[in-house]
Amino acid sequence: MPEVYNWHLGRPMAYRFDAGNTQRQFAAVFNINRCIGCQTCTMACKSTWTYSPGQELMWWNNVETKPYGSYPQDWDVRILDLLDEANGGKQVWDAGTTEPVRAPYGRFDGKTIFEAADGQQEQVLGYLPHEDQWKAPNSFEDHATGAPSRGVSLPVHKGWFFYLQRLCNHCTYPGCLAACPRNAIYKRPEDGIVLVDQERCRGYRKCVEACPYKKTMYRPTTGTTEKCIGCYPRIEGSDPLTDGVPTETRCMSACVGKIRMQSLVRTEPDGTWTPDPANPIYYLVHEEQVALPLYPQFGTQPNVYYMPPRWAPREYLRQMFGPGVDQAIERYMYPSRRLRALLQLFRASRKIVFAFDVIEGPRFAEFVIDGRPVELFNDTVVGYDSQGNEIVRVSVDEPIYERPGKLNSI
Numbered sequence: 001m002p003e004v005y006n007w008h009l010g011r012p013m014a015y016r017f018d019a020g021n022t023q024r025q026f027a028a029v030f031n032i033n034r035c036i037g038c039q040t041c042t043m044a045c046k047s048t049w050t051y052s053p054g055q056e057l058m059w060w061n062n063v064e065t066k067p068y069g070s071y072p073q074d075w076d077v078r079i080l081d082l083l084d085e086a087n088g089g090k091q092v093w094d095a096g097t098t099e100p101v102r103a104p105y106g107r108f109d110g111k112t113i114f115e116a117a118d119g120q121q122e123q124v125l126g127y128l129p130h131e132d133q134w135k136a137p138n139s140f141e142d143h144a145t146g147a148p149s150r151g152v153s154l155p156v157h158k159g160w161f162f163y164l165q166r167l168c169n170h171c172t173y174p175g176c177l178a179a180c181p182r183n184a185i186y187k188r189p190e191d192g193i194v195l196v197d198q199e200r201c202r203g204y205r206k207c208v209e210a211c212p213y214k215k216t217m218y219r220p221t222t223g224t225t226e227k228c229i230g231c232y233p234r235i236e237g238s239d240p241l242t243d244g245v246p247t248e249t250r251c252m253s254a255c256v257g258k259i260r261m262q263s264l265v266r267t268e269p270d271g272t273w274t275p276d277p278a279n280p281i282y283y284l285v286h287e288e289q290v291a292l293p294l295y296p297q298f299g300t301q302p303n304v305y306y307m308p309p310r311w312a313p314r315e316y317l318r319q320m321f322g323p324g325v326d327q328a329i330e331r332y333m334y335p336s337r338r339l340r341a342l343l344q345l346f347r348a349s350r351k352i353v354f355a356f357d358v359i360e361g362p363r364f365a366e367f368v369i370d371g372r373p374v375e376l377f378n379d380t381v382v383g384y385d386s387q388g389n390e391i392v393r394v395s396v397d398e399p400i401y402e403r404p405g406k407l408n409s410i
């Protein structure tokens with residue numbers, strides 16, 4: 001089997017194909033701390049792409065309540081159990097040796113879903129969910145682990161839950177693509193979006209079995225598999241609504257909680273990201289390391305990153321996001337001046353921000369949090385589109401406008 005480089009694991013990894021020559025990669029950061037679980041993203045996707053017969057149980061975007069909620073039911077518990085078995089219970093990180101771009105989280109020596117497969121009958125370790133497991137997309141909504149009788153405080157709440165926002169990760173090394181016997185799944189070189197060729201697909205469901213995130217879904221009315229298409233007409237700027245420039249996807253641009261930011265990052269032939277600190281996603285993932293991949297140990301090098309919730313148990317979060325969790329939470333709670341400014345840019349523009357800049361402003365507040373002095377500066381963050389044109393400008397101190405006189409006509 002060829003070897004590819006997986007920077008989430010900090011090491012080379014066996015994969016069915018050589019690394020592709022993706023020039024740019026669809027990537028996003030979700031701030032879990034801000035999500036209100038409103039499901040607007042879910043319905044924005046559903047009402048755009050999956051409202052037809054045969055797509056009733058298809059939720060390309062879903063938001064599940066952790067730790068009990070999951071769609072399809074128990075998806076992560078099942079694949080974690082299989083990996084644990086394949087690794088003899090020894091899935092460990094050596095977080096002592098980190099390099100900012102090639103191994104930011106250290107080195108993972110356990111077997112990935114590709115390395116745990118036999119390579120003969122199966123290319124990828126996985127399982128096919130039972131049909132019933134797709135029927136309740138939002139089970140255990142808002143269920144906490146317990147009801148505390150007294151007030152709670154950080155770092156870990158006694159009763160806790162958090163929302164996990166999920167869509168296809170447009171992985172650098174997709175499990176779905178590696179498993180397809182018809183080679184019907186492909187990754188576009190211009191933006192890294194992973195698509196299923198509906199002409200080639202014969203509905204064998206090997207991709208459904210292989211995607212560890214369970215984001216390929218079978219459609220009985222066509223006998224084929226479908227998945228998130230990354231709203232590619234919006235990414236291309238070919239949708240009439242986009243004014244010809246790359247525009248955020250439906251699920252991103254509809255986000256009420258302003259938790260989502262999306263961009264395209266430049267990539268190297270070995271799958272690492274070309275250093276580009278002016279790109280907001282590159283900055284959050286590589287410079288600040290405040291956003292982390294979901295279950296990096298699966299080995300697909302997913303391209304959606306999460307700012308972990310501050311209040312959930314760290315052990316649970318480390319299993320989910322790897323060893324960078326403590327540092328990411330620390331940096332989110334006590335952000336640098338540049339990070340605080342960039343956080344204002346989430347959902348401030350429908351057009352995709354390819355680069356940002358921060359113009360420093362005056363200090364306007366100071367206080368103490370947990371014994372640490374904090375200063376706030378009214379910096380301005382400016383976002384630029386794919387052509388380098390300014391598309392958005394937001395300040396840290398949000399202006400307040402008072403409507404004069406009568407409030408309304410009633």
Ligand code: SF4
Nearest residue numbers: 168169171175176211
């Ligand atoms: S998340 Fe699943 S469906 Fe999406 S690219 Fe990765 S392996 Fe394929």
Ligand code: SF4
Nearest residue numbers: 045228231249250251
């Ligand atoms: S990117 Fe588009 S197709 Fe994919 S989940 Fe979001 S809205 Fe749906």
Ligand code: SF4
Nearest residue numbers: 035038039041255257
């Ligand atoms: S729209 Fe945004 S805030 Fe609402 S559930 Fe989706 S990700 Fe969370």
